[in-house]
Amino acid sequence: KLSPDEVRRVVAHIWELGTTHFDYFYLTENCSYHMLSLLEAGAPRLKLLSKLPRWTLPTDTLKVLFESDLVSETHLRPSLDTQFRTRVGMLSRGEVAELETLTRASKTSAQITAPSIKNEKVFDAFIDYVDLLFAQKLLEKETEAVQAKQNLLVQRSRLPIAESLDFSKLRLISPHLSHGSSRASIARVRDEDHALTGDATELGFRFAFHDLLDPAMGLPDFSEVQFVDFKVRYWEDIKKFRLENFTLIGVGNYSPVDAFHKDASWKVRFGLKRFSDRRCEPSGHNNDCLGGAVELGYGYSFQPLNAVLAYALIEGNLDTSAGFLQDKLVPRLGPTLGARTRFTPSLAALLEAKTQTSLVHPSFTEKSLEARLRWVPKSWGLDLRALWTTDHQELTTSALLYF
Template sequence: MRFLNLASLLVVLALLLPMSPVHAADDAWSQAQALELWQRDEWRKLVHYKPGSWPGRWKSQSDDPRFFLAADGASDPRAELRATLEAFAAPGAAGDQHAQCRFVARLAWLRRELALGELPQPDCAEYREFRALVQATRAVLVFPSYYLNSPSSMFGHTLLRLDSGVADGGAEYLSFAANFGALVNPDDNGLFYAFRGLTGGYRGQFSVDQYYKKIREYNHDENRDIWEYPLNLSEEETGRLIEHLWELRHINFAYYFFDENCSYRILELLEVARPGLDLTGDFPVTAIPIDTVRAVQQAGLIDGKHFRPSQGTVLRQRLDRLPPELHPLVTRLGAEPGLLDEPELRALSPGLRASLIDAAYKYLRYTQTSAERDPEIAQRSFQLLQSLQEHAADLVPAPADPADSPDRSHGSRRLSLGAWREERQDYLTLGLRMSLHSLQENRAGFPAGAQINIGNLDLRIEDDGELDIQRLDLVDILSLSPRDRFFKPLSWAVTTGVERQWAGGREHRVAQVNGGVGATRALWADHRVYGLFTGRLEHNHGFADPLQPAVGARGGLLLGGGTLTAAWEAGVEQFANGQLRTRVDLQNNLQLSRNQALHLELLWRDQSPDDTLAVGLRYQYYY
């Protein structure tokens, strides 16, 4: 009897006393095994696992050993889960380096799925400080628009804004930004930078910083418009996102311009925030930022949009309120604010006078973009600001957000089917372009005068069924921003790839790289005229010496008329071997819908002693 009482007492004590850490970890692992928890989608996304080279194999997209607790955790979800449970049960003396402090999102998820019991309580001071600073309850997807002067940003960019409460009326300046970017050596030249970015030669990391710094970087320094898309994540989902963001601090990922880039990593964060989402699965080859915005939109996460214009856009908006004959007064007033007392300006209506002062003030602000503070200009700005405050009641309200936001543009990829006739020969073309936009295409949602084509392939099918390459553009970029008294950008172009050229009476495939620099002027409405001086290096077996340089010029018209747009261009090139090449290319585009178009092209080429004329009609589908 006494023995039974003692045994019962021991059982009761065992139930009342907490399990040792070792027993707690063993018990948790037994539960996890019963549930096969390592096969759950939530676990795979927390550790960024993707299917490996063989069926049933997995590999994390992070190659940083600090992100794993098992020796083979990068490729074994089961081993990483077991090591995580064991690390959570380890003594808490490690403080901020304890697994519970480093992997707070893993811990929160495992607590929901398992009965972990009493675990050690390490002092996570760094995480507490981080959460005290980033007390966000909502998230906003941010898209800074296309920036042609940087290879990594010419397709745009995405990041997240983290708000505490509803951020409006300027409160968003106090928010935080979560951004993924490449760790770039500032000494890398442009070619090396592009090569390493294309081949994964850079490491990428997440960072969290004040959002106002991103506004300054994109809106002011780089003169890029920003589109902000509020997300309908709950407070709990936003908290889960921030927890995982903490886990990823200082963790390295491979960075690739076209797929595993800023936008792809943002999608991974959203997948962790809302379990069940599959956003990254739609981007096995490329992750163009605006395509990822559309993917988030199609998943039902976006709840509205807001436009934050760059300083250049703000100035253009102010100039549009003024008659063209008053534009010279804007620069004069910026140089001499005292001109406001002149009879010529006093005679203006109150509204026109207020708009003129506003434009002059915005012009001075624009001229100081990325420049050191000039005390004299600061004094003039202050004088104009004082005058603007006196005329505040007469100011015209700010214009509404543009209707053509980037998410409403045509799809980034393009398929095409064309029928051509050239030199009494008929053939078909099949085309695939990986990204993004040509001058003559539907311009809604794109910067006017910007062309960004990467990976554009046209195959040619002869009437006898023979298949050949018609054209391959690896890179084809053209920037035609107009110059005037306020804006003075250079227009420029760079193209490299394979194309067909006539020489010696027959057509040859040639490899070439060419570029140019010049200027563009606005005409009326959305029409532009441009001219560039060009240089070219071509490898052509139709020449006696195949490798030949050339200099030349090109110029043309951009015509925009709603659903009908056109890009007409003429060019001439003089090669070192005496070959003179002239061409006229008339491209016309009829928009059938947002993602469908008919394209008519007439191409005349005079490559002495022969000239040729090609006419083609092409159906284009964007996706």
């Protein structure tokens, strides 16, 4: 969509930038920002930088390009892992079993061999697996790995050409189709056991970016990354605003394991949290207190059905609050079981059960069960949340806006 003169200016500016140093700011002037500045230098009429939000994420720059009608065509370039998963998805059960046997016997480059493979689809999947497993050695031209890969290619050349891979469904993962990177919410809260008797209006804001219940279009479906996520509640009985929680950073990866992928799942969260339990010193008619919270989790995820993600983690929490009656620093440990189901691209549900036992006072154990349902048809959505814990139960109905 650029004129020949504008293209020449872009190329000339690339040469000018060859030895130029830029300070890197992740949330503002990052790599994607400078790509837009390069295009704007060649075509000032576009005014691309003025269309960016104050805080710039890479997906935001892609959306600006599409909104400015600068993209005439897109081409999917799947990763090697995506290519491998697609090949495995095209295999029969017997072919998958044959591939599993090969991969179990090929843990080092010296063990790579496939003399018995007569099926071109299995062979192609095995070559992709070798490329994944020994990517670093192949990149570094490690002699043994390179020779083993060459032997595989020679063997493969004796077999027929396999059918082409179908990536048509993967076009839905284009990042420019993703939901807005920020989210605002307003909710009504009913806390059945809350000594403030109950009803509150909750205001929430998340600076970025994505959680397990958000629409997955254009984003990793098994990961969540959240920055600066907080909720404030106005309790009607005492006519006061109170901070409910604040997540500075929350990151999690729940990639499901299978015969060829054994990566563990994990989560990390740092922030503030309102504890509503008997550890807190009574304040008025209520036992709750605000404090710091660090949450770490490690375990494994599974995908028993295409639409279902299940996970099992061991979580360790470190809670601290000046409002605790006894120890001001309380480590806790316990299991977490969860399952998420995507009924449609815009409708998802989550069920999570958790038990946390204090390592300081083992008699204190908190159990919780959380159920959520979220529907996000466009840039807005609805969220229903029910929470049962050892000390209280609450029901939250939220309206969401992504931007």
